[in-house]
Amino acid sequence: MGRNLQTGGWLRPVDLAREHGLSTQAVRNYEEAGILPPADRTAHGYRRYTASHAAALRAFLALVPGHGHGTAAAVMRAVNEGAAREAYRLIDESHAQLLEDRRTLHAVEKALRDLEPLGDTPETPGSGAAGRAGSGSGGTFIGPLARRLGIRPATLRTWERAGLVRPRRDPVTGYRVYDEADVRDVRLAHQLRRGGYPLERIALLLDQVRSAGGLEPLGAALADWHARLSARGRAMLAGAAALDAYLHTRA
CATH class of the missing domain: 1.10.1660.10 (Multidrug-efflux Transporter Regulator; Chain: A; Domain 2)
Structure with missing residues (x-):
């Protein structure tokens, strides 16, 4: 100039x-x-x-x-x-944050590989530890699940209102019960939130996963995430x- x-x-x-x-x-x-x-x-x-x-x-x-x-x-x-x-x-x-974001993406991809196929496969009644739902049904309550992921129960309630997860209610206590499919959805939501995705987009992706009967819709999201990290x-x-x-x- x-x-x-x-x-x-x-x-x-x-x-x-x-x-x-x-x-x-x-x-x-x-x-x-x-x-x-x-x-x-x-x-x-x-x-x-x-x-x-x-x-x-x-x-x-x-x-x-x-x-x-x-x-x-x-x-x-x-x-x-x-x-x-x-x-x-x-x-x-x-740079450290970028490296951590890359590790998070790797963790998301690993979590996807480790996830069971879509379907309601609750834990065997009576086989769970304390914190699982009672009344003869498998699953886990909001507190133990939140602790497992290192988030607050209020965060899970927010995700429920946003349509990310749809736990049923225990017929005796009225507490939320997260079965295996719900836990999978929560894990995916947690990882995608760490990757910077808004709740609305995560809800759409999880809806696609549930309706498509598989995890393929997340492939494009992960490719986009890779591209954004590379651009950064x-x-x-x-x-x-x-x-x-x-x-x-x-x-």
Whole structure:
């Protein structure tokens, strides 16, 4: 991007904005938020940006797709305040989260491989441990199931209202009873929520699983999840390159 000759080699807010299709107010907002370093001012109070400011804006916009707006802004503020180690720590945390998300996806795929075929196959009456439904019927209650998954019972009730799972009620106690098929649905919902899927989409997928009589509908969701993680990893690489270029302007 060439410098504007009318400003004596300095860049104006509009020069930075045009490169990215932004408004000049957005550029000023980024400076006020610490995403861009403070600009010098003319005698009349106009901002005078440099090539380093342009590189900072490129770095921030490149970081956002991989790290999110909040982390990208925090990284840029840390760099501009001279706290490079804090910026690197934030970036490391994003990479660690991406790795954890990949592990979660692997766990989802493993859970799918380990799941029994669709069907109501409750546990043998009387064979369960404490916490399973009584009255001669197999299954488990909401508390033990929630503890098993490391979530709150309220979360399972929310998922029920959203149509993700449909437990029956014990005829004696009125408590929710989750049979083996329900537990499978809860496990899938739990893993997909960890993968960032909204409740509405999970409910649709589980409906498809139940109506189709199999787990094939989840194949497309898992492929999409893989694609999103790969895109995030690629975006992190692009963000790292742009940030490195900005750091060189400050050296």
